[in-house]
């Protein structure tokens with residue numbers, strides 16, 4: 001066990017707490033204050049937010065002092081009653097003013113929170129929108145190794161709103177206002193309490209007794225299992241892990257085809273049953289267990305109710321022992337205990353908030369910090385462009401307004417690479433040179449490092465050793481934005497964005513995103529136009545609806561309470577929602593893998609061939625993996641015709657169509673380039689390339 005780390009077992013979970021490195025329980029995180037000040041300034045600068053913020057502050061202040069005003073009127077009313085009982089006189093004017101005041105205070109008590117809601121709702125929505133752009137901007141700029149880093153993922157998670165109704169910033173603003181108003185509430189209640197207790201000889205004693213009850217209540221709420229600071233909870237229980245795995249297998253639609261086609265449903269069920277029965281009632285989520293433990297009965301909780309009635313008990317005992325000298329009426333007792341209780345509630349609230357305030361203000365700090373997460377892939381700054389955005393720092397490429405009509409040269413000099421978090425080399429001491437305008441094909445077995453070469457050229461990652469030269473310049477010194485504009489790349493694991501087909505293609509060249517004729521031309525070149533034209537919404541089709549429709553809770557087809565069957569067809573028809581997806585998309589399951597690949601290819605054509613002289617290098621990672629032989633043949637023909645003199649680099653498993661035309665073939669095995677040359681040269685060498693070429697050729701004999 002590591003020194004200073006406390007280990008606790010909670011169900012199947014092991015909780016490790018680092019006492020030594022836990023930050024002290026900071027109630028007022030002063031280092032977050034500059035971010036909080038910035039947040040308030042930013043919020044005030046959102047259109048129409050400044051007046052809303054002021055209105056909210058004013059309402060919170062009123063809400064804070066109205067209870068005290070109400071209490072003070074109750075006190076005055078009590079005084080009038082007592083005078084009436086003692087002296088048999090009532091001051092009618094005073095009575096009317098106190099009754100009216102008390103009435104207005106009670107109306108305000110109800111009205112103000114409703115008004116606050118009217119102000120806070122639009123304020124919350126505006127703040128939420130503003131910070132959603134901030135979060136989007138902070139996330140969209142991150143590069144692959146940074147975004148993949150689990151620590152960065154956790155940092156981002158902390159900055160995302162925990163629920164969709166509110167934002168961290170609004171919670172931060174509310175916290176600041178709340179602290180302010182609770183402090184005012186406390187001060188106003190103390191003054192009322194003081195004025196009530198001033199004329200009551202037994203008042204202080206009863207107030208003190210009311211405090212005792214509240215103190216125990218406070219203590220029991222603070223006996224939480226998880227402490228502030230550094231902790232991690234993990235489970236090593238194989239049954240629990242397996243049960244979760246089985247559950248995800250069944251819950252996730254992605255596995256449904258496999259489950260049905262292979263008939264494994266009964267097996268999965270039996271396995272789940274067996275695993276769950278082995279772990280029985282321990283099969284709980286970590287937080288669930290923590291919550292369950294927290295609810296346990298403590299002596300404090302048992303005594304609380306008794307302690308609450310302690311002032312009344314003392315009062316009765318006094319009345320029994322000295323019936324003639326009771327200095328306090330029953331109503332006074334009630335007022336004192338009520339006032340004390342509401343003071344204690346406010347104080348309790350305040351202390352509790354102070355506890356969570358460090359979390360909330362800390363979250364505001366994180367919200368601002370995500371904008372500054374440093375990218376792993378960095379550009380060396382020249383003297384002239386230190387203040388520019390990250391992507392625009394470095395050497396312009398191409399220099400002196402040159403175009404790439406003759407392509408771009410690439411050189412790898414002793415390049416080695418290990419993926420972050422991986423233990424083995426993906427590339428080892430790789431060196432080669434591709435001249436401007438050449439067609440190069442990288443071939444080799446699975447996992448030999450072909451895709452990795454393309455990823456390093458597009459600077460998704462940087463080598464751990466060696467240098468890559470682009471047109472003779474160290475790639476690390478080039479402006480990233482320029483480099484990315486000069487390269488068009490289609491990755492093997494291409495994705496379909498949850499946007500319309502038109503957007504999916506247009507994103508290949510954002511500069512021409514609204515040019516429908518260019519998009520259609522790119523779709524033709526990618527071989528996607530004919531199937532797109534058969535879709536009901538054509539280029540506006542969403543394959544996956546990004547927004548889910550909401551349905552009432554009764555499951556479709558079941559019998560409702562009135563005996564009729566639940567039928568959504570009429571509301572669906574009125575809303576124009578198609579039955580297939582319930583969201584206006586055809587569903588990615590509705591198109592084939594080859595068709596998906598054609599859309600991805602069209603995206604690449606959008607830039608590299610259709611519009612652009614600024615593209616000098618085309619990278620294709622297995623572009624024909626999902627295409628039928630005719631489509632593959634047509635694609636390569638189109639590519640060779642359209643590329644002009646641009647440099648083209650393919651990664652492929654297939655020998656033939658491409659390799660025969662290649663100016664350079666790199667044959668890779670286990671992270672190393674083992675053979676290089678043209679097809680004729682490599683066949684002549686009679687090495688591995690020749691062996692596999694023969695193997696593939698034989699299949700067609």
Ligand SMILES: Nc1ncnc2c1ncn2[C@@H]1O[C@H](COP(=O)(O)OP(=O)(O)OP(=O)(O)O)[C@@H](O)[C@H]1O
Pocket residue numbers: 419420422425426444445446447448449450451452453492651
């Ligand atoms: N994101 C990643 N994280 C860790 N390791 C990776 C990652 N991507 C690839 N690798 C590993 O790097 C090595 C090279 O992978 P790469 O994808 O370059 O191979 P490839 O030749 O393109 O393979 P294939 O022909 O199967 O596409 C493999 O061992 C692979 O497991």
